[in-house]
Amino acid sequence: LRKREIGVWRYLEYLPVKDESKIVSLCEGGTPLYRCNNLEKELGIKELYVKNEGANPTGSFKDRGMTVGVTRANELGVEVVGCASTGNTSASLAAYSARSGKKCIVLLPEGKVALGKLAQAMFYGAKVIQVKGNFDDALDMVKQLAKEKLIYLLNSINPFRLEGQKTIAFEICDQLNWQVPDRVIVPVGNAGNISAIWKGFKEFEITGIIDELPKMTGIQADGAKPIVEAFRKRAKDIIPYKNPETIATAIRIGNPVNAPKALDAIYSSGGYAEAVTDEEIVEAQKLLARKEGIFVEPASASSIAGLKKLLEEGIIDRDERIVCITTGHGLKDPDAAIRASEEPIKIECDMNVLKRILKEL
Numbered sequence: 001l002r003k004r005e006i007g008v009w010r011y012l013e014y015l016p017v018k019d020e021s022k023i024v025s026l027c028e029g030g031t032p033l034y035r036c037n038n039l040e041k042e043l044g045i046k047e048l049y050v051k052n053e054g055a056n057p058t059g060s061f062k063d064r065g066m067t068v069g070v071t072r073a074n075e076l077g078v079e080v081v082g083c084a085s086t087g088n089t090s091a092s093l094a095a096y097s098a099r100s101g102k103k104c105i106v107l108l109p110e111g112k113v114a115l116g117k118l119a120q121a122m123f124y125g126a127k128v129i130q131v132k133g134n135f136d137d138a139l140d141m142v143k144q145l146a147k148e149k150l151i152y153l154l155n156s157i158n159p160f161r162l163e164g165q166k167t168i169a170f171e172i173c174d175q176l177n178w179q180v181p182d183r184v185i186v187p188v189g190n191a192g193n194i195s196a197i198w199k200g201f202k203e204f205e206i207t208g209i210i211d212e213l214p215k216m217t218g219i220q221a222d223g224a225k226p227i228v229e230a231f232r233k234r235a236k237d238i239i240p241y242k243n244p245e246t247i248a249t250a251i252r253i254g255n256p257v258n259a260p261k262a263l264d265a266i267y268s269s270g271g272y273a274e275a276v277t278d279e280e281i282v283e284a285q286k287l288l289a290r291k292e293g294i295f296v297e298p299a300s301a302s303s304i305a306g307l308k309k310l311l312e313e314g315i316i317d318r319d320e321r322i323v324c325i326t327t328g329h330g331l332k333d334p335d336a337a338i339r340a341s342e343e344p345i346k347i348e349c350d351m352n353v354l355k356r357i358l359k360e361l
């Protein structure tokens with residue numbers, strides 16, 4: 001923290017922190033922006049970057065929000081923090097609350113949280129509660145606790161979370177030498193991140209750092225796409241899904257709390273919203289790993305799947321400068337990766353067999 005050369009706190013002047021001594025940090029942000037030449041060739045496009053948020057301390061972009069949100073909790077002298085989560089928020093909050101000596105309770109939809117995320121929340125020492133319901137049910141419950149002032153809520157309805165996450169936009173400008181991408185493609189679940197990133201670009205525009213804005217493009221999973229449906233009708237409000245379903249468990253959300261902000265970001269930037277199937281998500285996840293060496297969890301790959309689809313539909317021009325956000329590390333969901341892969345070959349310790357396999361590579 002002393003130098004703040006890189007990461008979320010590089011942008012301290014843009015963050016709502018009053019007392020720097022209260023900052024809780026694990027050196028979040030400063031994630032790589034990869035130029036993807038192989039994917040450019042594969043998809044026939046000119047300029048593609050992946051902003052890999054899986055490289056954060058707990059493996060997702062949530063850490064950017066949590067460093068600011070938990071710092072705020074610290075300033076307020078809060079003792080107990082909590083959240084509902086599809087996994088990543090709980091992993092991140094558990095880590096930051098551990099680092100700042102707070103008690104932490106997390107509510108997860110039973111049986112629908114990827115293994116890596118569950119392991120993290122448990123291991124950082126949070127009280128982990130599995131709810132017989134989905135994320136939206138769990139969020140209703142923690143909101144009630146917050147209303148009764150029993151916990152400090154760190155879901156993305158907490159504005160301090162979004163303040164941290166807006167630094168994704170700052171970093172993209174920074175890493176592109178102050179050029180602004182034509183389009184930023186973001187996986188959308190509870191819709192906080194796309195709203196936060198838009199806020200970041202707007203703040204850089206208002207303060208004269210940049211003079212253009214990207215088209216904000218949100219991608220949802222086919223089985224959980226209330227924002228895409230609202231966008232198709234050019235509506236301001238969503239109709240929630242009661243039973244959202246997708247392999248991308250991180251974005252298995254039927255009633256995104258930040259939907260109005262996300263729709264505003266999409267409409268006012270001239271962006272777009274599209275949905276992708278589970279098959280398209282897995283295919284994109286593999287493509288990114290096998291063409292670029294970037295391993296992301298299924299929800300993250302929806303930005304790549306969305307890019308592919310919108311190119312095919314002619315919505316995205318092939319000469320746009322595009323940034324896809326990948327939101328979480330592939331190791332978060334080892335089950336999904338193994339299910340989508342070929343089984344390892346089992347052999348005896350036999351060199352001839354091994355050499356035969358090598359020839360067939």
Ligand code: F0G
Binds near residue numbers: 189299
């Ligand atoms: N990608 C990943 C890997 C996520 O974990 C999430 C959200 C999103 C995308 C969507 O971001 O909600 O800001 O639109 N995960 C939350 C959680 C809901 O509990 O970890 P969003």
